[in-house]
Amino acid sequence: MDLKEIQNLIKFVANSGVAEVKLEMDDVKITIRTTLEGNVTETTYVQQMPAQNTLQQAVAPQQIAPVVAAPEVVVVETNNYVTIKSPIIGTFYRKPSPDKPMFTEVGSVISKGDVLCVIEAMKLFNEIESEISGKIIKILVDDMSPVEFDQPLFLVDPS
Known part of the structure; x- marks a missing residue:
């Protein structure tokens, strides 16, 4: 997914009225959050997923x-x-x-x-x-x- 496609996705989500969209593809994970009030604030996270097996990660207890x-x-x-x-x-x-x-x-x-x-x-x-x-x-x-x-x-x- 290139930068132009990400920008188009952000615009689409902002205009659709959806509060949050998460998209995961092979090695890319995208989260787009918007607010539904009068002014629209966009937060976009693009994260590269590691090529290793992600199941080996362990979460430490609180x-x-x-x-x-x-x-x-x-x-x-x-x-x-x-x-x-x-x-x-x-x-x-x-x-x-x-x-x-x-x-x-x-x-x-x-x-x-x-x-x-x-x-x-x-x-x-x-x-x-x-x-x-x-x-x-x-x-x-x-x-x-x-x-x-x-x-x-x-x-x-x-x-």
Whole structure:
């Protein structure tokens, strides 16, 4: 499949109203995602498949990784609140597993070193610890949502 055919496929999918299309051929794998709102955003992934036997790849079991670098702490001048930001890209979880209680809630008092959440990145669960003490004012991300590097996660009142 050449570049012209891929471009035509992207245009066709964008105009068709379909949210996602996956296409796998011999050694090429293509995923095209669009949004159905007024503005169309296209994400296209073209991946060359290895020539080796792909069945030999094994998936490692999920495991808890050591604590990642400390989240960046930024002071918001207007409200005297501190914003705790994500130190990595991944999926944000408010509890260690589905059957366990949440790490923290709005109104909870936290101390330096308390685990606030877990961010899953590449099948590793990274505990995010607080670098400050205070009270959780607002949780800015929904549970099981993707987060970006430096994305605000929590608002904390350090007083």
